[in-house]
Amino acid sequence: MNKSLKQKEKWYWIVVAAIELVLFISSSMTYKQQTSVPFLERHLGSSKPMLGFFNQIGFNYGGKFQSIKNDGYYNFVEFFIRKGAHFGTYFLLGLFLCLALYTYFYKNNFLKIFVPWMAATGLAAFDEFHQGLTGGRSPLVADVILDSFGALVAILITVLVVFLIKKHNKKRHPFSMEY
Template identity: 50%
Template sequence: MFKRKSDWFLVAALVMMAILFYSSSMTYHEQTSVPTLERFLKNEPLKAWLSQFSFHYAGSEQGVKASGYFKFVEFFVRKGAHFGTYFLLAAFSYLGLRPRVTGGFLAVIFSWLAATGYAATDEFHQMLTGDRTPLFQDVMLDSVGALTGIVIVCALQWIFTQKKRR
C-alpha cells in the first residue's frame, strides 16, 4: 500500500491536518491549558522576568499585568503550537511531494501555499466554533511556521547531499 517513504510523509501531513481540524473544533474552555499550567507551575517560575514584557497581538495587550501569569504563559504555548503544527504540516507535505514533483522549488511553493491555505480555512473553522476567535495574525504565524519547516528540511537535505558527495 505505502511503498515509498514519501507516502508515509503524506500520511503524516494528513494526520497533522486531522489534528488541527479536531483542535479548532474545540472551544477555548475545552482546550485551555491554564489549569494544567497552574498545577505544574505553582511557584510561577520566571514571573519577575516575564513581568518585564508586554506587547500587542491582534489588538490585545499580552503580558503578565494585562492577563495574569498563567494566561501569558498559555499565550506562548498556544502560539508555539500554531507555529509547530504548521512547521510539521509543511515539512511532511514537502517531504511527501518532493519525489513526485519535477523541480524542488515547485514542491516548496506548493507545500507552503497549501499549509498557508489550510491555516486560513482553519481560522475560518474557528469562526464557526463557539468561544473561539479567528485571527489573521495566527494565519501569518502559521505561514511563517510552515515556511520555516520547509527551509529547515531543505537545508538539512542540502547538508546531507554535500556530505554524501565527499
C-alpha cells in the same frame, strides 16, 4: 535521495493527514475545553516561575496587548504555549508536506518551497475559519501568519538538509544515477 523520498512518500502523506486531523479536532474545541490555565494553576501553584522576566514583556498580537498586567500570569504563560503549539504544529506540517511533495518538484527549487508553503498557509487559513465557527473561539489573521512562518521555516530547513545530503552522497558515489 529522490528514490528514497519517493518510497516513503505515502508515509509522509499519512503524517500530513494525521496532523490535519489533530488540527481539525483542536479547532473544533471551545476555548474552555482546550484551556491549560487550570493545569498551570494546579502544577505551578503560587511559585510562578520566571515571573520577573515575564513582567518585563508586553506586545501587540492580533490587535490585543499581551502582558501579565492585562492577562494575568497563567493566561500569559498559556498564550506562549498556544502560540508555540501553532508554530510547532505547522512546522511539522510544513516539514511533511515538503517531503511528500519533494519528488514532484525535484527539478524546480522555487516550487519545492512555494507549493508546500502555500498549501500549509491555505490549511492554516481554513483552520482559522473553522475555528471561527466554534463557540468561544475567534479566528486571527496573526495566527495564520504565525502558522505560515512555522511551515516556511521547516520547509527551508528540509530543502537545505536534503540538498546537503544529496551533495554528500554525490561525493561518496560520484557515478550513481540515483541522486
